[in-house]
Amino acid sequence: MSVRNIVKIGNATLRKKSKPVVDFGESLSTLLEDMKATMQEKGGVGIAAVQVGVLRRAIVIEVEEGEYLEIINPEIVKTRGKVTDSEGCLSIPDFYCDVERPKYVKIKAQDRNGDEFYFEAKDYIARCICHEIDHLNGVLFVDYTEEGQIYRDRFERLN
DSSP states (O other), X not given: OOOOOOOOTXXXXXXXXXXXXXXXXXXXXXXXXXXXXXXXXXXXXXXXXXXXXXXXXXXXXXXXXXXEEEEEEEEEEEEEOOEEEEEEETTEEEEEEEEXXXXXXXXXXXXXXXXXXXXXXXXXXXXXXXXXXXHHTTOOGGGGXXXXXXXXXXXXXXX
């Protein structure tokens, strides 16, 4: 496992749409392990492959201490409710703002072997899943609020 560099706001890579994972071999396993190591080292609870510079639809979320959910090629199939809470991001250090997200989410995805599964989450984990899926589509949490857009514009203009 290697700790990789985090791609930060202002880097155009964060705005690109990630491509589906088609190779479920050793390179994907290495990527997922490196993402976990990077997330742990940087104190995050979720990370998308794009945040380590890899434009593939892969996510790792720590659902409980030491327990990780690997999500490959996710699709949101159902949401319910709305809740607003504070968010931050490894790619946007030292900035937090309130974002409205679904209270409940159900996704269809694949595991590291390519096997399809469904996963349901609510509250904090639902928020993390939606935040990370946004990354796969080139969307950042700062895009959702006026305060966040001011912060985003300042950094994206500089780069």
